[in-house]
Amino acid sequence: MTKLSPHELHTLADRLAHRRRDLAARIQAGTADAGHDNLRRAGGDPGDKSAEVQQAELNLTEMENEARELRAIDQAQERVKNGTYGYCVECGRPIPYARLEAYPAAERCTECQTRHEGVRGGRDATPSL
Numbered sequence: 859m860t861k862l863s864p865h866e867l868h869t870l871a872d873r874l875a876h877r878r879r880d881l882a883a884r885i886q887a888g889t890a891d892a893g894h895d896n897l898r899r900a901g902g903d904p905g906d907k908s909a910e911v912q913q914a915e916l917n918l919t920e921m922e923n924e925a926r927e928l929r930a931i932d933q934a935q936e937r938v939k940n941g942t943y944g945y946c947v948e949c950g951r952p953i954p955y956a957r958l959e960a961y962p963a964a965e966r967c968t969e970c971q972t973r974h975e976g977v978r979g980g981r982d983a984t985p986s987l
């Protein structure tokens with residue numbers, strides 16, 4: 859495992875920026891129409907767990923995931939700036955390029971990520987490969 863080349867770093871930073879713009883737009887769109895309105899409207903009709911409620915709940919979960927990923931991307935961009943991007947935040951070893959390529963906001967190597975998920979008993983926005 860080697861350090862990222864300037865070209866690889868550039869590619870990944872570019873991908874982070876694109877993904878960030880994408881997510882921000884989706885979150886904004888979701889906040890504008892989907893979530894709150896649907897919940898409020900459906901709340902006035904107790905006992906009927908309509909498709910609207912289910913859709914609203916789905917939207918909220920999705921928005922939470924997107925917001926979490928957005929934060930992960932912000933942190934990744936910080937690391938690009940201060941030169942620590944591509945290194946595991948826990949053990950400090952380089953994260954394999956294939957993993958970064960699949961998930962540019964990854965902050966841990968596969969081993970640490972697996973351990974991290976085990977400890978927390980759940981998944982976060984950083985899937986292990």
Ligand SMILES: [Zn+2]
Binds near residue numbers: 967970971
């Ligand atoms: Zn690690």
